[in-house]
Structure formats: structure tokens, C-alpha cells
Amino acid sequence: MTVHRHNNRKSKTGKGPKKPAPDTRLQDLNGKQQQAASWKSAVKGLLRKPVLLAGGALVLLSAAGLGGHYYVESNTVEYYYVYQDGAQLGTVHTPEAVEQLMEEKRKEASAANPGLKMALDAGELSYIKASGFKAKPETDATLDKLEDSITSHAVGVEVRVDGKLIGIAKDQQTADLVLKRVQSKYVPEKKAAANKVEVTALAYSSQPAAAASKTEVAEVAFVEEVELSSTKVSPGRIQDADTLYKRLVTGSAENTVYTVQEGDCIGCIADKFSISPQVIYQNNPWIKDDMIKVGDKLDLTVLEPQITVQTIENVTETETIEPTIIVQKNDEMREGERKTIREGVSGSKKVTYKLVKKNGYLMSEELVDEEIVKPAVPAIIMKGTKVxxxxxxxxxxxxxxxxxxxxxxxxxxxxxxxxxxxxxxxxxxxxxxxxxxxxxxxxxxxxxxxxxxxxxxxxxxxxxxxxxxxxxxxxxxxxxxxxxxxxxxxxxxxxxxxxxxxxxxxxxxxxx
Incomplete structure (x- = not known):
């Protein structure tokens, strides 16, 4: 019989199998690994120290750079170059300094010429912005140079008549008021506040009228061309309103004497000299019934203002209409005999005349309208049959x-x-x-x-x-x-x- 041995089996005595001895090669390997790990740690520690040193240096450099930037920025000054008509004048801290100087000069000019509109002549000013480290703009010197170049003038309104300069008003309103005053000199006095002017007119009839005559001013205009325009002028040439008015209406007068020629008449002479017959009668009061003869000396001197105001006036009068006569024939009345059957009754009509005047002188008149207000009642007269x-x-x-x-x-x-x-x-x-x-x-x-x-x-x-x-x-x-x-x-x-x-x-x- 075969017997199998089990190594694990227990001895009888009860003791287990004996442990084997440790492997020395494994121990050597583990030792070497531990040594290598310790060496790496040491190397890492040595490498970490330079990195920390470099980082500190960078922090210090950055702090120094930021501080320098702030220093430069805080000491950088902004300023402006000032140019006058394109030429560099200097530098200033701010354009407001220039504007302040200009305003002061305007006030000085206005104070020296009260009532006038003054303007400064400083050329065209422009600015270019600039900046620099601890820059020092020469503001005072630049403003002094600018102030020396500034001049002033008045702004007035020229009044020209047919291109001829008559005078200079201080402004448009003054010029307009003077021209209206000139026109008013030859406009009949107002009786009612309306656009149409009504006044008592000249009596065109020696007989009493049924109602007061009235004049309606249809037109008031200057004969010449009047031009108003703004102009630069020295303050001394500005004229006040009264002076300008007198220059316009006074004009000049040259003595003119005319000798009456064959075929002359008052109207003919007036037409020849472009004057009103009224001037001839006023200057020559010896003229009676328009009678002048060859050889008579006539004073035709007339004041000729710088400007002519023409007025067209419609004069309305209420005239009497005389009654007509109706004749009735009577065979029983002898020739030359008459008998009033009915008395006539006068009527009335409004008659309008158009008068053209220049500077108050009558130049022409014309009957332009008739309006029957009350018809006349004819008289009836009976006469003999023998006409x-x-x-x-x-x-x-x-x-x-x-x-x-x-x-x-x-x-x-x-x-x-x-x-x-x-x-x-x-x-x-x-x-x-x-x-x-x-x-x-x-x-x-x-x-x-x-x-x-x-x-x-x-x-x-x-x-x-x-x-x-x-x-x-x-x-x-x-x-x-x-x-x-x-x-x-x-x-x-x-x-x-x-x-x-x-x-x-x-x-x-x-x-x-």
C-alpha cells in the first residue's frame, strides 16, 4: 500500500512546520528603493528654494515699477497750444483762460462806448491739446501777447439813399425809427388810431360843405432807393437818431433865379424844373392870377432833402348838388314871363380827389370818384310858349x-x-x-x-x-x-x- 505524505500535516507532538528564513535579496532591493526615494526628496527640497527666491525678486521689481508709473502720471501736466489765425501764439493751462480774457475785453469795449454794439477783432483762435512731464504752460505770457493784439470796433447800420452814404445808425431799430420819422414829417396828422389816416383836408370849395372833408393816406413811400446794411465802423462814426434825421431832411438849397421866356406859364416852368407850382407861388408872392410876362425874374429856389417822401392822398368832400330847372311851357304866358311851380332842393354828393405830393408839395390832383348821397330835386318853372x-x-x-x-x-x-x-x-x-x-x-x-x-x-x-x-x-x-x-x-x-x-x-x- 502506498502511503502519501502531507507536508502540512501536524506532528504528533502538536508543533507546526518550521518557518523558512527571510530572502536577503528582497531586503536589499527594498533598501535601495527607500534610499532612492530619500534622495529624490532631498533634490526636490534643494530645487524649491531658488524658485522662492526668484518669486520674491519679481514681487519687489513689480512694486518698484508700479510706484514709478504712478509718480510719472501724477506729475504729467495737460495744457493747450493757442493758435491765432493759424500761427502759434503760446501755451495756456486751459482755453477758459482765453475766453475769460476775451470777455473782459468785451466788457471794457462796451463800458468805453455805452449804447453801442461792440465786437472784438482777435482773429481766429484755435487750440491743440498736449501734455508733458512737469510741463509749465506760459499762460500769462500767452495772454499778454493775445491782449496786445486785440482791437475792437462798433457794429452799426449804414443808411444809403440811391447808393450815397447818408449816415450810420447804431442799430437796425434806430435806422428804421429814423426813416419812419422822416415819412411822418409829410403825412397828415392822425385823427384816429387806424391803418388809414384821416385828417381835415384843404377846402376845395369856397362854399360850406355838408360835412367835413377827410383825407385818406393811400400810400407813403420813398422815391429813391433806401438801403440799410450792417457795417464795421469806429465808434466815433456812429450818429445819434436826431443827427441822422436832420441829415436826411435838411439837404441843401441852391439859389435858382429864372427869367420868364416867350410862351412860358407857371405850370410849364414847374414841369421844366421838376418842382411843384406851389414852390413858385410861395417864393414869388407878387404873382397875381397866374399873370407873368416875358422878362420877369422868378425865384425857384427849393430845399432839396437827401430823400423824397411821396404821399398819395384821397381827399373826400361832400359837395352840394344844385337843383336843375325843369321848364314847362304855357301858351297863355307872354314871352319872357316865368312862374315858379316848385322850388328846387339841393342834393349832395361825395367827391374824391387824388392828390400826389412830394415832401409835402402838391404835384398833381385828379378827380377820381363821385357818389350821389342825396339827389337834388329839380325846380319847375313855367314859361311863356314863345321860346x-x-x-x-x-x-x-x-x-x-x-x-x-x-x-x-x-x-x-x-x-x-x-x-x-x-x-x-x-x-x-x-x-x-x-x-x-x-x-x-x-x-x-x-x-x-x-x-x-x-x-x-x-x-x-x-x-x-x-x-x-x-x-x-x-x-x-x-x-x-x-x-x-x-x-x-x-x-x-x-x-x-x-x-x-x-x-x-x-x-x-x-x-x-
Whole structure:
């Protein structure tokens, strides 16, 4: 029988198997590994010390760099280069220093010239910003240099008339007020606060009117071209409002004496010298009824202001309309007998004249409108059946076709105008039936025709160029008496027309 031995088995005695001896090679290996680990630790320790030293050095260097930067920055100064018209003037801490200097100079200029608008001449100023370490801008020196270069001037408004410099006002408002004052000098005084000016007008009729005359100023304007423009000027050339006003309205006057020539008349001379007939009458008060003769010396001196104000005035008057006469025939009444059946009642009408004046002098007048306010009631007269030729109706027609009134009845240039002046068709017509009382030439009236209307009325047709009737002729209303002319003491080609009633001169407008 085979017997198997188990090494692990216990001995009888109860003791286990004996432990083997340790392996010495393994121990050597473990020792070497421990030595190597200790050496690495030592090396790492030695390497760690230089790194710590270098880091400390870097920290110190960084701290020193930051401190230097802050030092430079805190000592860096900002400043500005100042340029005048592109040329470098100097340096300043800030542009506000320059602006402060400019403001002080403005105040000085204004204080030295109170009431004037002053401006500084300092050229074009510009700035360039700069900076530098511990920089020191030369502000005071730069401002002194700038101050030495600054000058001042006034800003005024030139007043020119047709390009000619009259004066310089301190501002636009002053110039405008002076010009308005000049215009007001020749505008009638206001009676009501309105855009239209109403005043008591000149009396165009010697007879009392039904209501006060009124003048409406339609236009006020300067004849010349007036120009206002801003300008740079020294303060001494600025004029105050009163001085400028006087320069505009005073002007100059040259003595002018004219010798009357053949064919001259007041109106002709006025036209020749472009003046108003009013000037001639004012300067020569010896003239009576427009009568002048060859060789007479006329003073035509007139003040000529620097500027001319033209006004257009519409003068409205209420005129009386004389009643017409209606004639009824009666076979039972003898020739020449008459009987009033109904008294006539006067009416009224508004008559408007257009007056053109220059610097207050009347240059022209024109009848522009008529408006019936109250119609006249005709008188009715009964007459004998035997009609006498040449006896008028008492109702007058215009003696000129297409008539235009150029001079009215009443005061004219300081004298009484006994009729009206008309222009229009050259044929002169009888205003009513009548008998030619005179046809010829009279002093002052030139070639003239008188018509007796055999009813208390008499009409006059003066300054004719030629006459078509003779004394004693019987004419009917509308018959041609002659041709319009400029004979006698006339102011130009026109008809001078008069109406007389019972020997007293009347205003023809009241009958036409």
C-alpha cells in the first residue's frame, strides 16, 4: 500500500512546520528603493528654494515699477497750444483762460462806448491739446501777447439813399425809427388810431360843405432807393437818431433865379424844373392870377432833402348838388314871363380827389370818384310858349368829352381858383344853350368864349387854341365852341371852365 505524505500535516507532538528564513535579496532591493526615494526628496527640497527666491525678486521689481508709473502720471501736466489765425501764439493751462480774457475785453469795449454794439477783432483762435512731464504752460505770457493784439470796433447800420452814404445808425431799430420819422414829417396828422389816416383836408370849395372833408393816406413811400446794411465802423462814426434825421431832411438849397421866356406859364416852368407850382407861388408872392410876362425874374429856389417822401392822398368832400330847372311851357304866358311851380332842393354828393405830393408839395390832383348821397330835386318853372332862342335850361353838361379834372375849384397854391381845369377830347363844347357874349382874347385867359344863358347863368371857356364861334351867335348845348389850347397864363394845354350865377362865381362841380 502506498502511503502519501502531507507536508502540512501536524506532528504528533502538536508543533507546526518550521518557518523558512527571510530572502536577503528582497531586503536589499527594498533598501535601495527607500534610499532612492530619500534622495529624490532631498533634490526636490534643494530645487524649491531658488524658485522662492526668484518669486520674491519679481514681487519687489513689480512694486518698484508700479510706484514709478504712478509718480510719472501724477506729475504729467495737460495744457493747450493757442493758435491765432493759424500761427502759434503760446501755451495756456486751459482755453477758459482765453475766453475769460476775451470777455473782459468785451466788457471794457462796451463800458468805453455805452449804447453801442461792440465786437472784438482777435482773429481766429484755435487750440491743440498736449501734455508733458512737469510741463509749465506760459499762460500769462500767452495772454499778454493775445491782449496786445486785440482791437475792437462798433457794429452799426449804414443808411444809403440811391447808393450815397447818408449816415450810420447804431442799430437796425434806430435806422428804421429814423426813416419812419422822416415819412411822418409829410403825412397828415392822425385823427384816429387806424391803418388809414384821416385828417381835415384843404377846402376845395369856397362854399360850406355838408360835412367835413377827410383825407385818406393811400400810400407813403420813398422815391429813391433806401438801403440799410450792417457795417464795421469806429465808434466815433456812429450818429445819434436826431443827427441822422436832420441829415436826411435838411439837404441843401441852391439859389435858382429864372427869367420868364416867350410862351412860358407857371405850370410849364414847374414841369421844366421838376418842382411843384406851389414852390413858385410861395417864393414869388407878387404873382397875381397866374399873370407873368416875358422878362420877369422868378425865384425857384427849393430845399432839396437827401430823400423824397411821396404821399398819395384821397381827399373826400361832400359837395352840394344844385337843383336843375325843369321848364314847362304855357301858351297863355307872354314871352319872357316865368312862374315858379316848385322850388328846387339841393342834393349832395361825395367827391374824391387824388392828390400826389412830394415832401409835402402838391404835384398833381385828379378827380377820381363821385357818389350821389342825396339827389337834388329839380325846380319847375313855367314859361311863356314863345321860346326865345339862346335861353339855357339851367342844366349843364361837361364842356369836354371824356373830361378829367386836373385842378379843382377853390384855394390853389394860396390863391382862389375861380373855376376848374379839365383835359380830355380837344373839342370844347357849350355846356348849355345860350348866346355868345364874347369870343376873342383877354389878358390872362388867352383865347376865351363867354356865353350868356339868358337865365342868370354865364359860362367861361378859357385858354383855347382856336375859336369856332363869334359874338352874338346862338348856340345849343353840345355845340363846338373851339379847340383846347394853352394860350394866356396857362399851366399847360387844358380848358379853364367857370360858371357864374347872377354875377357870382360858382363851383362848376356842383352843376355838372
Amino acid at each position: 326865345v332862342r339862346g335861353e339855357g335850361t339851367g342844366e349843364f353838361a361837361w364842356p369836354v368829352s371824356g373830361a378829367r379834372l386836373t385842378s379843382s375849384y377853390g384855394p390853389r397854391w394860396g390863391r382862389q381858383h375861380k373855376g376848374i381845369d379839365l383835359v380830355g377830347n380837344s373839342s370844347i363844347l357849350a355846356a348849355d344853350d345860350g348866346v355868345v357874349e364874347f369870343a376873342g382874347t383877354k389878358n390872362g385867359l388867352g383865347k376865351v368864349v363867354f356865353i350868356d344863358h339868358k337865365n342868370g347863368y354865364r359860362t367861361v371857356y378859357a385858354h383855347l387854341d382856336s375859336i369856332n364861334v363869334s359874338e352874338g351867335d346862338i348856340v345849343e348845348k353840345g355845340d363846338k365852341l373851339g379847340v383846347m389850347g394853352n394860350t394866356g397864363h396857362s399851366t399847360g394845354t387844358h380848358l379853364h371852365f367857370e360858371i357864374h350865377k347872377d354875377g357870382k362865381v360858382q363851383n362848376p362841380i356842383n352843376y355838372l
